[in-house]
Amino acid sequence: xxxxxxxxxxxxxxxxxxxxxxxxxxxxxxxxxxxxxxxxxxxxxxxxxxxxxxxxxxxxxxxxxxxxxxxxxxxxxxxxxxxxxxxxxxxxxxxxxxxxxxxxxxxxxxxxxxxxxxxxxxxxxxxxxxxxxxxxxxxxxxxxxxxxxxxxxxxxxxxxxxxxxxxxxxxxxxxxxxxxxxxxxxxxxxxxxxxxxxxxxxxxxxxxxxxxxxxxxx
Amino acid sequence: xxxxxxxxxxxxxxxxxxxxxxxxxxxxxxxxxxxxxxxxxxxxxxxxxxxxxxxxxxxxxxxxxxxxxxxxxxxxxxxxxxxxxxxxxxxxxxxxxxxxxxxxxxxxxxxxxxxxxxxxxxxxxxxxxxxxxxxxxxxxxxxxxxxxxxxxxxxxxxxxxxxxxxxxxxxxxxxxxxxxxxxxxxxxxxxxxxxxxxxxxxxxxxxxxxxxxxxxxxxxxxxxxxx
Numbered sequence: 001x002x003x004x005x006x007x008x009x010x011x012x013x014x015x016x017x018x019x020x021x022x023x024x025x026x027x028x029x030x031x032x033x034x035x036x037x038x039x040x041x042x043x044x045x046x047x048x049x050x051x052x053x054x055x056x057x058x059x060x061x062x063x064x065x066x067x068x069x070x071x072x073x074x075x076x077x078x079x080x081x082x083x084x085x086x087x088x089x090x091x092x093x094x095x096x097x098x099x100x101x102x103x104x105x106x107x108x109x110x111x112x113x114x115x116x117x118x119x120x121x122x123x124x125x126x127x128x129x130x131x132x133x134x135x136x137x138x139x140x141x142x143x144x145x146x147x148x149x150x151x152x153x154x155x156x157x158x159x160x161x162x163x164x165x166x167x168x169x170x171x172x173x174x175x176x177x178x179x180x181x182x183x184x185x186x187x188x189x190x191x192x193x194x195x196x197x198x199x200x201x202x203x204x205x206x207x208x209x210x211x212x213x214x215x216x217x218x
Numbered sequence: 219x220x221x222x223x224x225x226x227x228x229x230x231x232x233x234x235x236x237x238x239x240x241x242x243x244x245x246x247x248x249x250x251x252x253x254x255x256x257x258x259x260x261x262x263x264x265x266x267x268x269x270x271x272x273x274x275x276x277x278x279x280x281x282x283x284x285x286x287x288x289x290x291x292x293x294x295x296x297x298x299x300x301x302x303x304x305x306x307x308x309x310x311x312x313x314x315x316x317x318x319x320x321x322x323x324x325x326x327x328x329x330x331x332x333x334x335x336x337x338x339x340x341x342x343x344x345x346x347x348x349x350x351x352x353x354x355x356x357x358x359x360x361x362x363x364x365x366x367x368x369x370x371x372x373x374x375x376x377x378x379x380x381x382x383x384x385x386x387x388x389x390x391x392x393x394x395x396x397x398x399x400x401x402x403x404x405x406x407x408x409x410x411x412x413x414x415x416x417x418x419x420x421x422x423x424x425x426x427x428x429x430x431x432x433x434x435x436x437x438x439x440x441x442x443x444x445x
Contacts, residue, residue, distance in 0.1 A: 050321060050355060062310060069316045076309035089295035090281055096288045101269060133269065 005030035006058040008044050014158030015067040016055040017197045021154050022071045024193035026078040084150045099155040105130045113170040124170030128177050135181045160185040164201040165208045224249040225277040227263050231435050233384040234286040235274040240380050241290045243421035245297040304376040318359050319381035326352040334440045357406040368415050383416040391433045
């Protein structure tokens with residue numbers, strides 16, 4: 001059956017990275033379309049009228065929005081390769097809990113480090129606490145999913161490409177505070193799906209520096 | 219593990235707690251309801267949900283499950299052979315149900331809550347506009363998801379019905395407090411009919427708080443804002 005899969009995305013988006021990774025893990029071929037977030041395409045606005053945000057996954061003309069929901073959709077639509085979510089109900093609920101935690105806590109706090117004037121120090125401190133909570137959940141496991149790379153790993157790993165940003169503008173060293181998490185990230189990067197999905201850290205940092213100038217924060 | 223060994227930590231007034239209660243009713247799962255006292259958190263709650271320290275928490279055996287929509291899915295997955303499925307079987311329809319449930323929590327309910335706290339006329343107007351836009355989205359979502367049946371989930375109540383329906387008592391309390399009809403039959407006829415059907419469902423009736431009782435409670439926790 002001819003499948004048409006389009007991903008509307010933005011190169012630096014840690015949410016977009018989730019979908020690139022998920023599709024790659026499932027060996028699904030897709031058409032990647034870069035959006036200019038400051039000049040959104042009519043397709044994006046048509047496919048996500050409620051939030052007008054990327055990533056948007058368009059499968060045979062039908063849009064799926066919200067990255068965690070998209071990962072689950074991908075897992076259910078292409079179930080044969082590399083299951084992304086556990087099959088056990090309790091383990092599934094546990095994975096969803098931690099992905100939800102990441103969505104509720106990580107981005108909101110991390111953003112304050114570089115985008116909110118005067119809040120850098122406080123936000124950086126909170127951010128480290130959040131990472132430590134995640135590190136504690138990881139424990140000595142290879143991945144959040146234990147032996148299998150999956151949903152929670154995918155939910156978090158994109159932020160690793162932004163660690164340089166948080167370290168620079170928050171004046172922190174994530175490596176010294178959360179070395180186990182850094183080790184986890186490096187294990188994830190050994191996977192082709194992750195290595196291909198994440199942009200270079202320096203490129204992200206340069207992009208954010210430019211954004212800060214435009215926002216009058218530099 | 220004994221299937222009847224189910225406890226739910228919650229409170230009668232919380233719409234989020236209502237969600238797993240409805241789900242457990244739909245699956246005919248008996249459970250012990252452990253009510254928290256408003257204003258304080260029990261040792262059990264803090265131990266079972268150390269990350270967020272919030273209700274509801276489902277305890278199955280001694281394994282805690284947190285976050286209301288996640289608990290509902292867990293109930294659906296665990297007691298899959300009792301009662302109809304709470305989510306559609308098609309992956310796209312499932313994604314739609316999850317999308318709208320997330321929208322309800324992140325946008326719609328946030329707007330509803332801010333209505334009770336809204337001070338001046340300008341603030342109220344802005345919230346009304348947000349809610350009307352939200353209701354229009356949900357009216358269309360209902361038509362798309364229900365495909366002519368009485369509920370978002372079709373013939374029976376499901377995940378998305380529960381995600382939205384749990385707020386209906388608070389919706390009524392808010393309408394009374396601000397003297398404004400938020401769910402208007404004229405503007406959202408399908409959603410209004412759905413609301414009536416939802417409230418009359420046998421799995422919902424026993425756990426839906428009475429409007430008067432909830433209104434009293436609301437006065438306590440949302441003191442009148444300065445105009």
